[in-house]
Amino acid sequence: MKAMILNSFGSPESFELCDVPKPVPQAGEVLVRVHATSINPLDYQVRRGDYRDYVPLPAITGHDVSGVVEEVGPGVTMFSPGDEVWYTPQIFDGPGSYAEYHVAKETIIGRKPSSLSHLEAASLSLVGGTVWEALVERATLRVGESILIHGGAGGVGHVAIQVAKAIGAKVFTTVREDNFEFARSVGADVVIDYKKEDYISAIMRETDGCGVDVVFDTIGGDTLSRSPDVLAQLGRVVTIVDIAQPQNLIEAWGKNASYHFVFTRQNRGKLDELTTLVERGQLRPHVGAVYALADLSQAHTRLETPNNGIRGKIVIAVDPSADTTRASS
Amino acid sequence: MKAMILNSFGSPESFELCDVPKPVPQAGEVLVRVHATSINPLDYQVRRGDYRDYVPLPAITGHDVSGVVEEVGPGVTMFSPGDEVWYTPQIFDGPGSYAEYHVAKETIIGRKPSSLSHLEAASLSLVGGTVWEALVERATLRVGESILIHGGAGGVGHVAIQVAKAIGAKVFTTVREDNFEFARSVGADVVIDYKKEDYISAIMRETDGCGVDVVFDTIGGDTLSRSPDVLAQLGRVVTIVDIAQPQNLIEAWGKNASYHFVFTRQNRGKLDELTTLVERGQLRPHVGAVYALADLSQAHTRLETPNNGIRGKIVIAVDPSADTTRASS
Numbered sequence: 065m066k067a068m069i070l071n072s073f074g075s076p077e078s079f080e081l082c083d084v085p086k087p088v089p090q091a092g093e094v095l096v097r098v099h100a101t102s103i104n105p106l107d108y109q110v111r112r113g114d115y116r117d118y119v120p121l122p123a124i125t126g127h128d129v130s131g132v133v134e135e136v137g138p139g140v141t142m143f144s145p146g147d148e149v150w151y152t153p154q155i156f157d158g159p160g161s162y163a164e165y166h167v168a169k170e171t172i173i174g175r176k177p178s179s180l181s182h183l184e185a186a187s188l189s190l191v192g193g194t195v196w197e198a199l200v201e202r203a204t205l206r207v208g209e210s211i212l213i214h215g216g217a218g219g220v221g222h223v224a225i226q227v228a229k230a231i232g233a234k235v236f237t238t239v240r241e242d243n244f245e246f247a248r249s250v251g252a253d254v255v256i257d258y259k260k261e262d263y264i265s266a267i268m269r270e271t272d273g274c275g276v277d278v279v280f281d282t283i284g285g286d287t288l289s290r291s292p293d294v295l296a297q298l299g300r301v302v303t304i305v306d307i308a309q310p311q312n313l314i315e316a317w318g319k320n321a322s323y324h325f326v327f328t329r330q331n332r333g334k335l336d337e338l339t340t341l342v343e344r345g346q347l348r349p350h351v352g353a354v355y356a357l358a359d360l361s362q363a364h365t366r367l368e369t370p371n372n373g374i375r376g377k378i379v380i381a382v383d384p385s386a387d388t389t390r391a392s393s
Numbered sequence: 394m395k396a397m398i399l400n401s402f403g404s405p406e407s408f409e410l411c412d413v414p415k416p417v418p419q420a421g422e423v424l425v426r427v428h429a430t431s432i433n434p435l436d437y438q439v440r441r442g443d444y445r446d447y448v449p450l451p452a453i454t455g456h457d458v459s460g461v462v463e464e465v466g467p468g469v470t471m472f473s474p475g476d477e478v479w480y481t482p483q484i485f486d487g488p489g490s491y492a493e494y495h496v497a498k499e500t501i502i503g504r505k506p507s508s509l510s511h512l513e514a515a516s517l518s519l520v521g522g523t524v525w526e527a528l529v530e531r532a533t534l535r536v537g538e539s540i541l542i543h544g545g546a547g548g549v550g551h552v553a554i555q556v557a558k559a560i561g562a563k564v565f566t567t568v569r570e571d572n573f574e575f576a577r578s579v580g581a582d583v584v585i586d587y588k589k590e591d592y593i594s595a596i597m598r599e600t601d602g603c604g605v606d607v608v609f610d611t612i613g614g615d616t617l618s619r620s621p622d623v624l625a626q627l628g629r630v631v632t633i634v635d636i637a638q639p640q641n642l643i644e645a646w647g648k649n650a651s652y653h654f655v656f657t658r659q660n661r662g663k664l665d666e667l668t669t670l671v672e673r674g675q676l677r678p679h680v681g682a683v684y685a686l687a688d689l690s691q692a693h694t695r696l697e698t699p700n701n702g703i704r705g706k707i708v709i710a711v712d713p714s715a716d717t718t719r720a721s722s
Contacts, residue, residue, distance in 0.1 A: 202651065288642075297658075306646040310639030313617075316654035317635040322531065323652040325645035329626075 067163035068360045070123045073113030076364035079162075081357070084124075087159070087167040089137035094170050096149060099383040100186035101161040102128035103360075103367050104219065105305075106328070111364060118156035126161035127152050129168070130176055130185035131383075140170050148176040150185040152193055152330040162360060164382055174335030177342040180349070187377035188223065188349040192338040194304055194328045195224045198280060199231065200337075202324035203302040207232030209277040212267055212294060216252055217243035219377040220282045220304065222350055225250045228280075230346040236276060238263050246375045250350070267294040281305055292319045302326060350376030357382045396492035397689045399452045402442030405693035408491075410686070413453075416488070416496040418466035423499050425478060428712040429515035430490040431457035432689075432696050433548065434634075435657070440693060447485035455490035456481050458497070459505055459514035460712075469499050477505040479514040481522055481659035491689060493711060503664030506671040509678070516706035517552065517678040521667040523633055523657045524553045527609060528560065529666075531653035532631040536561030538606040541596055541623060545581055546572035548706040549611045549633065551679055554579045557609075559675040565605060567592050575704045579679070596623040610634055621648045631655060679705030686711045 065086045068079045089095040103126075109115065110125050119125070133147040143149065151173045153160050159167075176185045199205045211228050215221040216237030228235045229251035238258040239247045247255045256266045267276060275296040281287040284305035291301045292315035302324040316323065341347035352374035355363040363378050394415045397408045418424040432455075438444065439454050448454070462476040472478065480502045482489050488496075505514045528534045540557050544550040545566030557564045558580035567587040568576045576584045585595045596605060604625040610616040613634035620630045621644035631653040645652065670676035681703035684692040692709060695701050 202649075289639075303646075306643055308641060308643040310618075310641045312637060312639045313654065314635055314637040316652075317632075317656045319654070320531075320656055320658065321654050323645075323654075325642065325648070325650050325652075327646045327649055329649065 065164040066357065067124050068126075068357060070111060070125055071121060073111065073116055073121070076108075076111070076361040076368070078111060079360050079364075084163070086165050089135055089140075089167050091138045092140060092169055092171070093137040093167050094133055094140055094143050094149070094173060095135040095137075096129060096131040096166050096168065096173075097134045097383070098129055098131040098161055098164055098166050099182035099381075099385075100130045101126050101380045101382055102186045102190070103363050103378050103380065104128070104190050105367070106190070108364050108368055115156065124159040124163050126163075127155065128186045128189045129153060129161045129166050130182040130189070131166070134165065136170070142170050143173065148178070149173045150176040150189050151332070151335060152190045152328070154330065155328065162357065162380070164357075172330060172332055174332050174339065177339045180342060182383075183351050183354060183379045183381060184349050187219070187351050187379045188338065189335065190328060190330070191220045191223050191377065192347075192349070193330050193334045194220060194326065195227050196334045196337055197328060198302045198304060198324070198326050199224060199227055199278070202326055203278045203280070203300045205231050205233050205278050210234040210236065210271065211278040211280060212263070212276045213237045213252075213280045213282070214287060215239070215282040216247045216255070217375050218282060222246070222250050222376050223347070224280055224282070225252050226347045227341065230341050233278075236267060236270065240371075243375060246350075264290065264293045275299060278302065288323065289313060289315075292316050292321055295319045295321055298322075300324060304328075351379050352376040353378045354381050356380070356384065394493040395686065396453050397455075397686060399440060399454055400450060402440065402445055402450070405437075405440070405690040405697070407440060408689050408693075413492070415494050418464055418469075418496050420467045421469060421498055421500070422466040422496050423462055423469055423472050423478070423502060424464040424466075425458060425460040425495050425497065425502075426463045426712070427458055427460040427490055427493055427495050428511035428710075428714075429457075429459045430455050430686075430709045430711055431515045431519070432692050432707050432709065433457070433519050434696070435519070437693050437697050444485065453488040453492050455492075456484065457515045457518045458482060458490045458495050459511040459518070460495070463494065465499075471499050472502065477507070478502045479505040479518050480661070480664060481519045481657070483659065484657065491686065491709070493686075501659060501661055503661050503668065506668045509671060511712075512680050512683060512708045512710060513678050516548070516680050516708045517667065518664065519657060519659070520549045520552050520706065521676075521678070522659050522663045523549060523655065524556050525663040525666055526657060527631045527633060527653070527655050528553060528556055528607070531655055532607045532609070532629045534560050534562050534607050539563040539565065539600065540607040540609060541592070541605045542566045542581075542609045542611070543616060544568070544611040545576040545579075545584070546704050547611060551575070551579050551705050552676070553609055553611070554581050555676045556670065559670050562607075565596060565599065569700075572704060575679075593619060593622045604628060607631065617652065618642060618644075621645050621650055624648045624650055627651075629653060633657075680708050681705040682707045683710050685709070685713065
């Protein structure tokens with residue numbers, strides 16, 4: 065099978081398209097023909113070597129699969145050849161999804177939402193699981209509360225807006241002005257152009273000085289140390305952007321704030337919850353650009369480029385026939 | 394009435410014993426004859442001027458009252474003269490407890506646990522409320538879990554050990570060797586001499602490398618940045634020591650940790666919960682030293698002295714007749 069092999073940590077050009085043996089499912093495992101995969105900040109962090117201790121080279125990386133079951137190993141009871149599935153390969157535990165086939169334990173695999181194309185499903189598995197973990201399981205965002213989602217036009221942000229709306233929260237989001245319409249189209253109540261106005265003054269004005277209950281940090285920088293200034297008492301910050309720079313959190317005590325640090329843990333349960341929202345029409349991922357597997361290096365370069373003009377996710381069409389909704393790339 | 398007046402922010406000698414008018418309870422308020430009060434790190438922080446924007450001078454400060462209702466204002470329905478009560482005056486909202494009388498809204502006052510002396514009750518109101526807030530309401534410590542309590546012999550620590558045991562958790566605590574026996578006597582399962590061994594290696598050895606579910610930071614320093622090294626996945630840190638020094642929290646993401654920043658919010662509900670534990674014999678505060686109100690400056694000096702040899706709390710006997718259990722000071 066074709067696979068993009070990472071031979072050394074470094075630039076986007078570190079990937080090489082190779083022919084490698086098709087994997088064979090063992091007991092409890094499923095062989096999936098990958099129709100689409102996706103790229104995430106985690107993927108370029110892995111490529112750069114941020115997690116080099118956990119990724120033996122050469123490696124197939126990648127954290128999203130949407131595809132069709134091709135073959136099942138002994139003892140598999142929940143899936144049969146022909147089933148459409150989606151999942152996030154177990155992080156740092158075996159090959160990833162940048163290949164024509166992938167093998168996974170049946171216990172982590174979900175049934176693909178039937179209303180999503182493979183491209184859409186591949187765009188949602190990791191970010192959807194991350195958003196579910198962050199908003200539902202960690203920050204426990206509740207109906208009637210309010211949330212500031214940083215980067216609402218991004219791969220994570222545009223999904224977070226939809227999940228927060230499904231929860232029944234009021235959504236504030238920071239985006240560039242040219243993404244106002246997009247952010248509103250996925251459900252944002254108040255859009256803030258962070259280039260034109262400091263978001264803290266905007267939030268305090270829009271909330272009559274009360275602040276928001278939850279801040280979702282998808283951008284890093286100084287978000288952690290500044291968040292108490294926009295939080296209500298007992299507010300929560302949930303962050304998926306790990307940064308080693310020391311943070312001054314002195315304002316967090318006065319707000320009785322809680323900070324939740326999230327590094328995705330994938331499981332089928334979250335996929336099934338997301339599927340429910342998708343099937344009810346409360347969640348639909350946005351595919352902002354599509355690349356072929358052989359063009360993975362270009363896709364990585366694009367994701368790492370600031371202000372790349374992409375709304376939502378960059379997706380990789382592994383099987384060209386999956387690419388029925390090609391967006392402009 | 395006699396009161397210790399803070400005329401300027403600064404050293405412990407900033408207090409002056411003065412005669413001031415006895416306060417008069419207004420509608421919904423209760424006048425309490427203060428039998429005992431207590432000192433906490435919050436009290437010397439206030440005295441130093443850490444919260445100068447919230448404390449107009451001259452001021453009566455102090456955050457613990459145990460006493461007897463002397464008079465009630467119009468509309469008070471829950472208390473009558475002669476009732477024994479305890480509470481934490483509303484922080485930064487009116488005079489504190491370093492005086493012979495104190496007026497408070499009836500809504501924040503609790504009935505003193507009958508099995509505690511006024512000295513014991515005064516030692517428990519603020520720290521007990523803080524521990525309840527930290528362990529029960531914020532960290533949501535649960536039966537079967539494990540907790541590392543830093544400073545288990547201190548005013549907060551020795552109460553935290555007892556509440557954690559009442560919850561059904563396994564308690565690890567750091568103390569000096571001469572406090573091993575005391576820490577065990579209030580319920581610690583594993584005592585760690587942090588002077589002899591780094592607590593991280595001790596915890597990882599004692600937990601077979603699993604780490605603990607909760608860390609309770611009562612000491613500050615580098616506890617926030619080091620806590621992920623002793624936490625299990627999805628572990629929680631709860632901290633009551635506000636520090637402005639920037640913290641490197643990079644390890645928090647990998648552990649999917651949550652950090653809860655606590656600045657005490659007092660209410661009657663917590664006092665009543667604590668009373669239940671006291672009456673069931675699951676919680677008893679330890680009075681480590683007793684000073685007279687006129688000796689408040691000495692008491693502050695003692696609390697601020699590292700390794701002051703005090704176990705539990707330093708208490709102020711405002712009414713000398715309350716001092717029926719005088720400990721060595």
